[in-house]
């Protein structure tokens with residue numbers, strides 16, 4: 001596949017962390033939802049941290065949206081992030097938490113304030129603007145994190161197990177919201193998940209990480225049939 005079809009390209013990216021070494025050679029197709037799956041400790045978060053810029057490759061090339069991002073600070077990369085614990089500031093209200101996605105200095109003009117209100121409305125939190133994160137449920141807090149990612153308007157959205165702390169009902173509501181937002185924005189979504197059903201339901205493309213390497217990369221329909229790779233078989237449940 002030509003590289004302009006890929007939002008993220010890792011070319012023989014190597015990294016050593018303590019006793020563990022990682023080698024990632026993979027592509028993430030532009031505009032897709034790509035699931036990153038694999039056993040615990042295999043290196044899924046490390047892969048996301050490399051893309052986000054929280055880890056620096058020892059060797060290899062990493063480009064995002066066609067740009068070599070070696071030496072580019074996390075805040076200057078064309079990515080936004082959502083983690084399991086959603087990183088909201090407890091002492092700030094929701095409007096302010098979302099506004100920080102646009103401008104860390106919080107100098108918001110009328111247009112930016114409108115963007116924050118629209119994003120909160122889009123994730124179903126209209127009227128919650130002055131509430132603090134502690135007054136919300138886990139699912140609602142994740143919606144705020146989504147709103148903040150929406151106002152950032154970055155082409156790549158990285159999610160590290162964003163629904164792991166939620167009950168099954170909220171998980172599936174958030175998966176629906178993610179899909180709806182993806183249909184609107186058509187950005188590239190990369191989501192770590194431990195849940196085979198979530199992979200089947202959400203993803204178009206799958207990267208399977210095993211012992212610091214990519215052991216499968218391809219369309220979800222092919223992934224779901226791959227019973228010949230032992231770790232994939234275990235992940236899919238027999």
Ligand SMILES: Nc1ncnc2c1ncn2[C@@H]1O[C@H](COP(=O)(O)OP(=O)(O)OP(=O)(O)O)[C@@H](O)[C@H]1O
Nearest residue numbers: 017018019020038039040041042043044045046047
């Ligand atoms: N800074 C570090 N120094 C040493 N080892 C590290 C460091 N960061 C991660 N590791 C190790 O690298 C391995 C991969 O970690 P990583 O968090 O990427 O795995 P994961 O697939 O996301 O796991 P999980 O599904 O359990 O969250 C683990 O064994 C972890 O202990």
